[in-house]
Amino acid sequence: MQFIIGVIFFVVVIGVLDARLPWPRLRQKKDVR
Amino acid sequence: MAEITTEEGRAMIAGHFGFAALVKSRERQAPLWALMLATAWLDIVFVPLFAAGVETITIVGRPGGYGAGIIHADYTHSLVGAIALSVVFGLAFGWRWGSRTAIVLGLVSFSHWVLDLLVHRADMPLFPGHDLNQFRFGIGLWRYLWTAASLELLLVAMGAWLYWRAARAITLEDDKARQRARLVSLLILIGGIVVLGLDVSGFGG
Numbered sequence: 195m196q197f198i199i200g201v202i203f204f205v206v207v208i209g210v211l212d213a214r215l216p217w218p219r220l221r222q223k224k225d226v227r
Numbered sequence: 228m229a230e231i232t233t234e235e236g237r238a239m240i241a242g243h244f245g246f247a248a249l250v251k252s253r254e255r256q257a258p259l260w261a262l263m264l265a266t267a268w269l270d271i272v273f274v275p276l277f278a279a280g281v282e283t284i285t286i287v288g289r290p291g292g293y294g295a296g297i298i299h300a301d302y303t304h305s306l307v308g309a310i311a312l313s314v315v316f317g318l319a320f321g322w323r324w325g326s327r328t329a330i331v332l333g334l335v336s337f338s339h340w341v342l343d344l345l346v347h348r349a350d351m352p353l354f355p356g357h358d359l360n361q362f363r364f365g366i367g368l369w370r371y372l373w374t375a376a377s378l379e380l381l382l383v384a385m386g387a388w389l390y391w392r393a394a395r396a397i398t399l400e401d402d403k404a405r406q407r408a409r410l411v412s413l414l415i416l417i418g419g420i421v422v423l424g425l426d427v428s429g430f431g432g
Binding site: 196197198199200201203204205206207208209210211212213214215216217218219220 | 259415
């Protein structure tokens with residue numbers, strides 16, 4: 195149970211909050227058309 | 228030989244997440260959610276295999292107690308299995324985010340095996356199907372409850388602290404972002420302590 199709670203909390207809750215911080219942008223691979 | 232049961236033991240959880248936060252402070256371009264997912268990846272795969280009875284736990288201490296199990300997880304926690312799962316995880320993100328992030332995520336995924344190596348009771352084989360009588364990895368810090376718990380607490384504290392230092396550096400000119408960075412750091416620390424506390428106390432099922 196702790197594992198499932200931990201995954202949801204750290205991945206989803208903390209992950210979403212962290213994503214709103216101005217970290218250096220991740221380089222996305224561009225589509226080659 | 229102890230009977231193999233399906234009763235759940237309690238393994239390292241908080242320490243893995245603390246390590247992911249620590250990595251975020253060094254690899255700032257990697258999304259924290261992906262690092263958190265990477266550090267738990269081996270156990271995420273373990274859960275359905277455990278539910279299906281493919282991987283099992285033998286209880287050797289207090290049922291449901293912290294580190295009280297010998298974990299027979301030959302697919303997810305063997306050295307070869309962990310490397311394979313980590314490569315898959317890295318590749319799954321690498322096609323989109325590039326090779327550097329793929330390598331970082333793959334290594335964070337494999338860090339799970341390295342940290343488990345410290346605490347597991349010599350139950351991690353070289354590869355799936357490895358003979359039970361042959362050598363298995365695991366230093367066994369779970370035999371010393373407070374040593375293992377202190378190690379996890381240290382990882383959580385270091386992860387939260389280094390994350391805060393890195394987040395503070397990128398939010399110097401934005402008070403609102405800095406408040407959010409402080410909140411995330413505190414949540415890493417408090418969340419880690421709560422999860423570790425539940426783990427060690429045996430509370431919460």
